[in-house]
Amino acid sequence: SQQGEEDPQALSIQEGENATMNCSYKTSINNLQWYRQNSGRGLVHLILIRSNEREKHSGRLRVTLDTSKKSSSLLITASRAADTASYFCATDASGGSNYKLTFGKGTLLTVNP
């Protein structure tokens, strides 16, 4: 069954605005990752946050993790048209196989110039 659920499913903003996407999951995890996918392309790894971390930054990206609520958020600040893509969270479940990632349904972000 699908582990992660992102919301919103689609988000449209203007260039320069911030974009926030959320991800919820159901089981305990070792870590959570965010990926980006341009239309018809492969996945690009953005950031990983471990289960014992609460917040992580990478450039214009800020990820938070709340294990008590089993949720994570991805914030993209000062968005650009080039940020237009689908964003997925993926979890690596603790206690299970160390190799399997479970992906959420994704958020389609459109940044209008």
Place this chain on the structure above:
Amino acid sequence: GAVVSQHPSRVICKSGTSVKIECRSLDFQATTMFWYRQFPKKSLMLMATSNEGSKATYEQGVEKDKFLINHASLTLSTLTVTSAHPEDSSFYICSASELPGKRAYEQYFGPGTRLTVT
């Protein structure tokens, strides 16, 4: 960073034929490779996990005789869609992990293969 390639990037085949998709790790040895399927505007669904030199492990609901996976070397895994049908049309993405001891987060993704069955 580690690079994974897929070939072909796009393929169109007729119903009933078989098509092979290759996944290569270009600058590292991939002991474990993963095959995912993605429907339009949907998420990635793991199909199978392949380890070099052993049989692939398929996820529930994935027909192993339909989707043949071979991981004969540390840099190459192939997915063969046998007797393809239009419902097999999809975007297939592979990923590769470097060593058995590495964690799942060290997966490197290929660019994907768009399969269209007519």
